[in-house]
Amino acid sequence: MSALVFHDLTVGYGGGAPVIDGLGLEVAEGSVVALLGANGAGKTTLLRALAGLEPARSGRVLLGGRDLTRMSTEDRVRSGLSLVPEGRSVVVELTVDENLRLGGLWRHRARARKAAVEEMYALFPPLDRRRHAAGHTLSGGERQMLALARALLARPEVLLLDEPSLGLAPQATAQLLGVLRATAARTGLTVLLAEQNVTGALSVARRGVVLALGAVVADRPAADLAADPALRHAYLGF
């Protein structure tokens, strides 16, 4: 059973050539898929289009068989498709606690929400220590943790993650990806993980998809990708 399916997806900005042209992919339930590719390959655009932030010129997006194509971003989120965007998506004017609560407002009633927030504090101890700190005082790693925790709080079926390692120290990246892998294994969460940090991404993913110029150029088990020097040289730059 596929958790997330999209096909024939075309996205572009303004009247220019499409950034993504007729892209299609199926992501199996409970799998972690790494979305790889150089800068400009279209990873961010793809994730934003899936979340409904960029209008698609054509194509359909299905989540667990339901058609999300015509839904707004809010409704896609409420259907179970969450995106943690690239960079610092924390609401800096709110505290850590408020950011977390905001993530679960539509999902949980008051008491369950409290429990879910505590669960996230247990999962990310650094956040627990900074509950009442304003968002703008957090470090980059703490912000990325908060963004991930906030998304997990809503118990999505499919989580789209855009460059969680961007600007983080290697240790923080490892910790974050570790939590992600553990959570996915424990809850059966489906993850589509866009990364420039290829080694890190392939270490948590089972399958890797390589994008170049808005099209899929490789789609293989993660281990094969990591072991294929030709592909690495051609598309991933190492």
Place this chain on the structure above:
Amino acid sequence: MDRFVFLFSAGLARGAVLALFALSLVIVWRAARVVNFAQAAMAAAAVYAAFAVTAATGSYWAGLLTGLASGALLGAAVERGLMRRLPAHAPLPGIIVAIGLVMVLQAGLAIAFGPEHRPMHPPFSERPFIIGGVPVLSPYDLFTLVAAAAVMGGLALLFGRTSLGLQLRAAAFAPETSRLLGVRVPRMVTLGWALAVATAALAALLLVPTELGLNPHAADLLFVNAFAVAVIGGLDSPAGALLAGIGVGLLVSLVTGYASAAAAPLAVLALLTLVLLVRPGGVFSAKEARTA
């Protein structure tokens, strides 16, 4: 000294109304990052609705509720019908549309109700209490203060303590991130407008009985003074609106009492210019406003 006490207490009531109207500007600013230049005309329209209902039923309170409700409806309608359709990148189109709306509303009200001043009767006496031989607040001033304090307290609770308030704040600060968390941002913006215009309508409703009477332009000066208050307090800061509102209310009252009524707008203009030149972000705002 007696005169000072009287002017000071009258200034408090005036300041409460100013703070309330300034707060309404702050709410729209925080929700949609626009200064609603049509707020005075919209508030005046709501007061006309209140006036009509009071005249028909004889009840001030029915009129008050009508005024609040029609203010909220008008705010929501203007946001949905006009402001939402504007590109969100520059302040200019929003200001121009608001100006057009001012012209439509004020001319429309003058056509519907006539241009003359309609007297509105306050629900409480305007004769001041005499304490120790000194006239201080009137019962109506007291009502104004209590009503303004209640509404401001209510709004503070709403924004600070409820889930709805959390969503309103998040939607204002970070619309895209909020949408990614399932917050219905467009609905929050509409709600912000509705709350703001209802608040503005209340301020105008409290003010009009103490002035010449109801007229399409009845809230124009209130808007200008409240704009000054909002800028002095910092457009992002509700607490700033409260403090600056009281301050400007006292200033207006004292200048009116000791100099002349005509000098008051000049004093406010001078204060506004000074603050804009020295601290464009506002005196009470902790940080720089995001964009202007």
Place this chain on the structure above:
Amino acid sequence: MKTPLRALLVTAIAIGATFGLDPFRNYQLATAAACFAAVAGLTVLVGLTGQLSLGHAVLMAAGGYGFAFAATAVEAPWPLALLAGLAAAAAVSGLLGLLLGMAAARLRGPYLAGLTLALVIALPSAASTLPLGGDQGARAPFFAVPEGLSALIAVEQWHAWLAVAIAALAVTPLVMLRSGRAGLRMRAVLDDETAARLSGVDPGLVKAGAFWISAIPAGLGGAVLAVATQQVTPGGYGLAFSLLLVVAAVVGGLGSIGGAAIGSVLVVVLPWAVDELVALAPSDFGQRLDGNLAVLLFGAGLVAMTLAWPGGAARLLDRLRAARPSRFATPSTTTER
């Protein structure tokens, strides 16, 4: 064709046209010329620097008062009195414009609009607090038709000539400035203040200068009105009039001088035409419509145009969009493409 030549040609055509108009139409032409001078200043300000002033009526009033006092004080043949009045009008409005411009240099968008709005609202107070004659305002001298012409034209036509000439005098330098280096600097600041600063243009100076440049034609427009009506009252330069100037600038297309001319004629003629129509309505209702219907139509037009037509505000928008990140952008939206 060079700008001065073109200006001369347009002026000559306008003066020739006065022979085809009756006295009332000539009076309207003078009023439209006054508005044109002010709107031209406003439209250059908004269109080229993105600063919206709701207070150009006050700049006109400043010019009007300056003209009235100076032209009355000068005991000299009429051409000298007229010139003295015009010089004073330019000086007074220019000074006020410079003060506002210094504020404008630090402000943008809603702040400047609010400040200029406060200025308009405070005008009646200023008129009664300062020695400006209160609500009655100031009287401006009457310029009679010169001897040689009195057989040929009526006084309204003469005033229309003066109005057209003064407007031409006010607008021509504006056009030349706009198409020259100053205009280039203004556009640079509108496009991207930081980039402008990096290439050696001081945005603050340009904005203040633009306000100053825009204030002088407005003041001369006020002088024209003083010539045509022989008085300056605060009531004549209220919020309604100030908003009409904004309407004229927007209707004509922000930044366009030709559009300013069309817009000015529209805001003078349309209210009059509407009121003529309204006079046909039953008296009580007609009285309410009088003056208000035109304002309502203008307001609706302003809203509709800004919503629907991308020409005026939107052309500006495109530049702004290129210059600044979107209002709804969170820091997270740096998009990989």
